[in-house]
Amino acid sequence: MSGAARPLAALAAGLLFGLGLSLSGMLDPARVRGFLDVAGAWDSSLVFVLGGAVSVSALGYRLSRRLRRPALAETFDLPTARRIDAPLVLGAALFGIGWGLSGFCPGPAVAALSTGAAPVLVFVAAMLLGMAAHDLARAPGRPTTAPH
Amino acid sequence: MDAYLTALGGGLLIGLSAAMLLLLNGRIAGISGLVAGLARPGERWRADAAFLIGLVLGPPLFAVLAGHWPVMRIAAGWPVLALAGLLVGFGTRLGSGCTSGHGVCGLARLSPRSIVAVLVFLATGMLTVALMRVAS
Numbered sequence: 001m002s003g004a005a006r007p008l009a010a011l012a013a014g015l016l017f018g019l020g021l022s023l024s025g026m027l028d029p030a031r032v033r034g035f036l037d038v039a040g041a042w043d044s045s046l047v048f049v050l051g052g053a054v055s056v057s058a059l060g061y062r063l064s065r066r067l068r069r070p071a072l073a074e075t076f077d078l079p080t081a082r083r084i085d086a087p088l089v090l091g092a093a094l095f096g097i098g099w100g101l102s103g104f105c106p107g108p109a110v111a112a113l114s115t116g117a118a119p120v121l122v123f124v125a126a127m128l129l130g131m132a133a134h135d136l137a138r139a140p141g142r143p144t145t146a147p148h
Numbered sequence: 149m150d151a152y153l154t155a156l157g158g159g160l161l162i163g164l165s166a167a168m169l170l171l172l173n174g175r176i177a178g179i180s181g182l183v184a185g186l187a188r189p190g191e192r193w194r195a196d197a198a199f200l201i202g203l204v205l206g207p208p209l210f211a212v213l214a215g216h217w218p219v220m221r222i223a224a225g226w227p228v229l230a231l232a233g234l235l236v237g238f239g240t241r242l243g244s245g246c247t248s249g250h251g252v253c254g255l256a257r258l259s260p261r262s263i264v265a266v267l268v269f270l271a272t273g274m275l276t277v278a279l280m281r282v283a284s
Contacts, residue, residue, distance in 0.1 A: 006172075009168070011198040014199035018209070018210070019206045029222050029224070037277045039274075049159040051156070054163065056159075056160055058257075060170050061253075070173055071172045072172045072173055084264050091244065092264070092269040095240050095269050098239060100273040100276025101280070105246050105247040106246045110179060110204060114207045115207060119224070119229050120222075126232070130233060133237070
C-alpha cells in the first residue's frame with residue numbers, strides 16, 4: 001500500500017497518544033514517582049492510566065483477531081518471541097531503575113521534548129545513547145525483535 | 149478536574165491510540181521500539197516517524213485545548229537524569245519494550261513476556277523510589 005494514508009493514520013494515533021499522556025498526568029515525573037512510592041505517600045491515581053489504556057487496547061486487540069489484515073497494511077506486525085529469558089527480565093529491571101530514578105519512561109519523555117525543557121533533552125539524549133549502546137553491541141545483521 | 153478522572157481519560161485516549169495503530173496499520177504502539185527503529189530505514193520508517201511526530205505534538209495540542217501546558221515537575225538533577233536515561237534506553241532495548249509496548253499493548257494481548265516485564269519494571273521502579281526515600 002503506497003501513499004500517505006499509513007503515515008497520516010500513524011500521525012493521528014501519535015497525537016492521540018501524546019494528548020492522552022498530557023491529560024493523564026504521566027508527563028509529570030513527580031507524580032509518576034509518587035505512583036511508584038508505595039512505601040511512602042503513594043499516589044494511586046496513575047493506576048487508572050494503565051487500566052484505561054489496557055482496557056481500550058485490549059478491545060482493539062480482540063477486534064484485530066477477527067480481521068484478516070489491518071485496514072491500511074498487509075499484515076499485523078505482532079511480536080513473535082515467546083520465551084521468558086534473562087534479557088527480558090534484566091532489561092525490564094534496568095528500565096525500572098531508570099524509571100524510578102527519574103520518573104520518566106520513553107513515551108512521556110519523547111512527548112515532553114515539545115516543552116523544550118533542558119532536563120528532558122538531557123534524559124532523551126542519554127536514552128538514545130543507551131539504546132544505541134545496546135543495538136550496536138548486538139551482532140550486526142541480527143534481526144531485531146519488535147517491541148512488545 | 150479530579151486527578152482520577154483525568155488519569156482515566158488520558159488512559160482511554162492512550163488505549164484508543166494503541167487500538168487505532170493496530171487496526172489501521174497493524175503496528176504495536178511501543179514507544180521505545182519505535183524510537184530505536186528510527187535508526188533502521190525500512191518500509192515502516194515513514195509511518196513510525198509520523199507517529200513519533202504526533203506524539204511530540206500532543207502536549208502543544210493539549211496546551212491549546214486546555215489553555216495550559218501539562219504539569220511537569222522534574223526533581224532529579226542532570227547527572228541522575230543522564231544515568232536514568234542510559235538505563236531506560238539500554239533496558240528497554242534489552243527487555244524489548246517499555247511501559248507502552250509491554251504495558252499498554254502487551255498486557256492487552258495477555259502476553260506472558262509482557263506480564264513478566266511489567267511486574268519486573270514496576271518492582272524495580274518501586275524499589276528504587278523506596279531506596280531513594282530511605283537514603284534522603
